[in-house]
Amino acid sequence: xxxxxxxxxxxxxxxxxxxxxxxxxxxxxxxxxxxxxxxxxxxxxxxxxxxxxxxxxxxxxxxxxxxxxxxxxxxxxxxxxxxxxxxxxxxxxxxxxxxxxxxxxxxxxxxxxxxxxxxxxxxxxxxxxxxxxxxxxxxxxxxxxxxxxxxxxxxxxxxxxxxxxxxxxxxxxxxxxxxxxxxxxxxxxxxxxxxxxxxxxxxxxxxxxxxxxxxxxxxxxxxxxxxxxxxxxxxxxxxxxxxxxxxxxxxxxxxxxxxxxxxxxxxxxxxxxxxxxxxxxxxxxxxxxxxxxxxxxxxxxxxxxxxxxxxxxxxxxxxxxxxxxxxxxxxxxxxxxxxxxxxxxxxxxxxxxxxxxxxxxxxxxxxxxxxxxxxxxxxxxxxxxxxxxxxxxxxxxxxxxxxxxxxxxxxxxxxxxxxxxxxxxxxxxxxxx
Amino acid sequence: xxxxxxxxxxxxxxxxxxxxxxxxxxxxxxxxxxxxxxxxxxxxxxxxxxxxxxxxxxxxxxxxxxxxxxxxxxxxxxxxxxxxxxxxxxxxxxxxxxxxxxxxxxxxxxxxxxxxxxxxxxxxxxxxxxxxxxxxxxxxxxxxxxxxxxxxxxxxxxxxxxxxxxxxxxxxxxxxxxxxxxxxxxxxxxxxxxxxxxxxxxxxxxxxxxxxxxxxxxxxxxxxxxxxxxxxxxxxxxxxxxxxxxxxxxxxxxxxxxxxxxxxxxxxxxxxxxxxxxxxxxxxxxxxxxxxxxxxxxxxxxxxxxxxxxxxxxxxxxxxxxxxxxxxxxxxxxxxxxxxxxxxxxxxxxxxxxxxxxxxxxxxxxxxxxxxxxxxxxxxxxxxxxxxxxxxxxxxxxxxxxxxxxxxxxxxxxxxxxxxxxxxxxxxxxxxxxxxxxxxxxxxxxxxxxxxx
Numbered sequence: 027x028x029x030x031x032x033x034x035x036x037x038x039x040x041x042x043x044x045x046x047x048x049x050x051x052x053x054x055x056x057x058x059x060x061x062x063x064x065x066x067x068x069x070x071x072x073x074x075x076x077x078x079x080x081x082x083x084x085x086x087x088x089x090x091x092x093x094x095x096x097x098x099x100x101x102x103x104x105x106x107x108x109x110x111x112x113x114x115x116x117x118x119x120x121x122x123x124x125x126x127x128x129x130x131x132x133x134x135x136x137x138x139x140x141x142x143x144x145x146x147x148x149x150x151x152x153x154x155x156x157x158x159x160x161x162x163x164x165x166x167x168x169x170x171x172x173x174x175x176x177x178x179x180x181x182x183x184x185x186x187x188x189x190x191x192x193x194x195x196x197x198x199x200x201x202x203x204x205x206x207x208x209x210x211x212x213x214x215x216x217x218x219x220x221x222x223x224x225x226x227x228x229x230x231x232x233x234x235x236x237x238x239x240x241x242x243x244x245x246x247x248x249x250x251x252x253x254x255x256x257x258x259x260x261x262x263x264x265x266x267x268x269x270x271x272x273x274x275x276x277x278x279x280x281x282x283x284x285x286x287x288x289x290x291x292x293x294x295x296x297x298x299x300x301x302x303x304x305x306x307x308x309x310x311x312x313x314x315x316x317x318x319x320x321x322x323x324x325x326x327x328x329x330x331x332x333x334x335x336x337x338x339x340x341x342x343x344x345x346x347x348x349x350x351x352x353x354x355x356x357x358x359x360x361x362x363x364x365x366x367x368x369x370x371x372x373x374x375x376x377x378x379x380x381x382x383x384x385x386x387x388x389x390x391x392x393x394x395x396x397x398x399x400x401x402x403x404x405x406x407x408x409x410x411x412x413x414x415x416x417x418x419x420x421x422x423x424x425x426x427x428x429x430x431x432x433x434x435x436x437x438x439x440x441x442x443x444x445x446x447x448x449x450x451x452x453x454x455x456x457x458x459x
Numbered sequence: 460x461x462x463x464x465x466x467x468x469x470x471x472x473x474x475x476x477x478x479x480x481x482x483x484x485x486x487x488x489x490x491x492x493x494x495x496x497x498x499x500x501x502x503x504x505x506x507x508x509x510x511x512x513x514x515x516x517x518x519x520x521x522x523x524x525x526x527x528x529x530x531x532x533x534x535x536x537x538x539x540x541x542x543x544x545x546x547x548x549x550x551x552x553x554x555x556x557x558x559x560x561x562x563x564x565x566x567x568x569x570x571x572x573x574x575x576x577x578x579x580x581x582x583x584x585x586x587x588x589x590x591x592x593x594x595x596x597x598x599x600x601x602x603x604x605x606x607x608x609x610x611x612x613x614x615x616x617x618x619x620x621x622x623x624x625x626x627x628x629x630x631x632x633x634x635x636x637x638x639x640x641x642x643x644x645x646x647x648x649x650x651x652x653x654x655x656x657x658x659x660x661x662x663x664x665x666x667x668x669x670x671x672x673x674x675x676x677x678x679x680x681x682x683x684x685x686x687x688x689x690x691x692x693x694x695x696x697x698x699x700x701x702x703x704x705x706x707x708x709x710x711x712x713x714x715x716x717x718x719x720x721x722x723x724x725x726x727x728x729x730x731x732x733x734x735x736x737x738x739x740x741x742x743x744x745x746x747x748x749x750x751x752x753x754x755x756x757x758x759x760x761x762x763x764x765x766x767x768x769x770x771x772x773x774x775x776x777x778x779x780x781x782x783x784x785x786x787x788x789x790x791x792x793x794x795x796x797x798x799x800x801x802x803x804x805x806x807x808x809x810x811x812x813x814x815x816x817x818x819x820x821x822x823x824x825x826x827x828x829x830x831x832x833x834x835x836x837x838x839x840x841x842x843x844x845x846x847x848x849x850x851x852x853x854x855x856x857x858x859x860x861x862x863x864x865x866x867x868x869x870x871x872x873x874x875x876x877x878x879x880x881x882x883x884x885x886x887x888x889x890x891x892x893x894x895x896x897x898x899x900x901x902x903x904x905x906x907x908x909x910x911x912x
Contacts, residue, residue: 060708066537069520091504197711270492270593274634386835389826398857398910420910456912458677
């Protein structure tokens with residue numbers, strides 16, 4: 027009998043219901059620092075979490091020390107004395123979405139190839155400017171998660187991930203520019219050279235530094251920068267914050283809260299996407315959930331317990347690792363593309379800024395939609411042309427208001443982290459400096 | 460454990476080998492609104508091996524300690540794949556020591572029920588106000604022993620006991636949602652999280668007051684920062700740039716960061732000190748077994764030294780400072796700050812205010828970030844200063860500055876001092892949150908850009 031089964035059995039001697047999550051993963055990464063090959067990291071990590079319902083209350087404990095299973099049960103029982111009243115039952119159905127999250131090619135991807143790709147990218151960068159300092163990381167991993175509970179659910183899933191990222195720093199007499207790009211997926215990625223070329227183009231544009239006066243300016247956020255604007259919506263739709271009464275989007279389902287061109291989904295069922303999963307962390311089948319459809323607020327995201335408290339159903343967003351209990355969270359956020367190319371947005375602007383990286387996101391009142399960030403990497407647009415780097419400037423606004431001042435939505439979405447998003451073009455945001 | 464580790468060190472040959480094994484346990488409790496969202500105790504054990512072969516590093520992290528010798532072999536094999544040069548490490552003394560944690564009250568001796576009651580008490584204070592929509596009270600403690608051994612013959616066991624609590628109040632009127640936050644956390648012990656009733660009241664009032672505060676108008680301001688925000692400023696505006704792993708291979712940057720160069724006025728001194736008893740960033744030895752120390756980053760306005768690992772110190776011909784810190788057993792040590800602060804001088808806050816006809820007074824911190832050129836930092840609380848007096852409360856204040864310019868704009872340094880840890884921490888290269896303390900006196904900074912609509 028494997029240790030996770032033994033723990034379930036031990037737990038059921040003292041509790042009326044129980045769930046065990048076991049995870050193990052092996053990852054390897056090759057990294058270059060300051061243009062030189064430096065590290066190979068190997069991490070093989072495993073751990074287990076036990077959630078029980080005893081006397082109607084939830085108890086939880088986790089460990090990476092698998093030598094003493096009784097201790098895990100003992101600690102979960104102690105926690106259940108105080109735990110929240112359970113408003114759900116563990117799911118019994120062994121059903122899941124047929125989404126692909128495993129690619130054998132990732133497992134077979136050789137370390138030597140990671141090394142040669144890294145060298146190639148760095149050589150390319152240094153051929154443009156020998157002063158560039160490159161950091162490259164190529165990583166791959168394979169993971170296994172087994173979820174079993176006292177209702178008979180028992181599902182094991184293997185997954186893989188592959189990532190390649192490069193950062194280039196260019197130090198100058200006064201200051202420096204730091205640009206990063208990368209790709210990650212559950213299948214093999216091959217875009218390190220593309221990422222490098224993107225950065226080189228941005229570094230070229232940043233060569234010249236230009237001044238811009240404070241004021242209300244048209245602003246384009248590149249797909250890389252759009253993540254900043256999505257976090258207030260992600261928080262506002264989080265079932266936990268809705269249940270607590272803290273979300274500003276409470277009671278607004280069915281209401282038009284944004285420009286009607288804006289449609290946004292949470293979708294864990296996209297093959298090989300970084301945030302995809304066939305079932306969530308407590309065994310609920312993954313599904314696509316619209317958050318905004320044509321500007322109308324459609325759904326909040328729930329796990330089992332929060333849904334139970336709100337007398338609704340889980341949306342399959344009970345996300346967790348073995349060391350924590352499930353909580354509502356987003357999977358992949360998909361912003362449906364519009365019809366304007368990034369080039370055309372730039373051409374459309376007489377005097378404005380293209381924002382690619384920001385500094386200080388999350389330091390504002392994100393829950394209320396506020397943002398106030400330094401334009402870490404941004405370019406001044408004059409008469410439809412990018413003419414140089416803007417720095418020491420802040421850009422501020424409220425996302426929920428800005429979503430009603432959209433000039434256009436980009437037609438070419440890109441993956442950044444778990445977001446698949448196009449560029450967003452706003453008619454006027456406040457720039458200060 | 461000592462025998463297992465020492466035997467494993469002999470499993471393979473490398474230019475340098477180190478093993479860290481970490482055993483620990485901890486408690487987390489979280490109230491959000493009326494509900495106890497989490498209460499659990501957990502255990503962990505894990506380790507890592509780092510091997511250096513001809514200039515290449517191999518790093519292996521794992522939970523199955525029983526196979527330690529195999530992991531040593533794997534790390535050496537990985538390092539061998541990369542090695543084709545040399546990578547000297549600056550010398551440090553060979554040490555054998557068991558460092559015991561010293562705390563006022565050991566949280567392990569406090570029953571879970573008592574910790575729970577404490578959180579419940581704090582939570583009830585916050586929720587007792589009518590305008591408070593919801594709350595969050597998080598408690599955590601952890602006790603760990605890290606065993607460190609290297610191929611030079613050192614064996615160090617360090618015990619660490621961390622304990623802290625964070626308090627959050629959220630007030631709401633319609634779509635207007637405002638938050639106020641406080642957190643304590645360091646190595647002092649359980650006493651540290653007791654007696655915070657007044658803090659709970661304070662954040663409750665602050666969150667409610669913020670509902671009617673005016674959003675700040677963007678622009679250039681004179682800013683007076685309190686000791687806690689001054690600490691975040693010292694950390695973001697300069698601390699990160701003094702971490703030598705960013706500069707040590709970058710010739711251009713080294714010209715800019717030459718020791719002896721002026722970075723501020725004569726009154727400005729910024730220090731990193733990993734030896735301060737009870738502070739969040741304190742360790743007797745860093746994760747490479749180097750003793751920690753007090754390091755002047757800027758002394759009297761002049762760049763004096765930087766923070767080092769053994770590797771960056773060797774490369775630059777300087778001495779290791781005990782700042783190679785790993786977040787945990789799954790991470791390799793990288794150059795990090797410990798307790799970072801600005802030294803006090805002679806201004807009283809009263810005089811500073813009187814001397815400031817127009818500006819913003821900023822208290823405590825929500826966070827900070829830097830890209831090594833520019834930085835942002837944001838206060839938890841802000842007030843407009845008019846005619847030398849505190850006036851109306853402001854909200855949504857985020858400040859920004861330039862690493863190479865803003866330090867010069869500090870024109871008054873206070874005579875008070877405070878260091879602050881907390882449940883958050885510092886993030887770098889994916890290693891977050893690393894426990895650190897930041898601090899300083901009240902300071903006045905000219906020409907700070909504040910974002911706003």
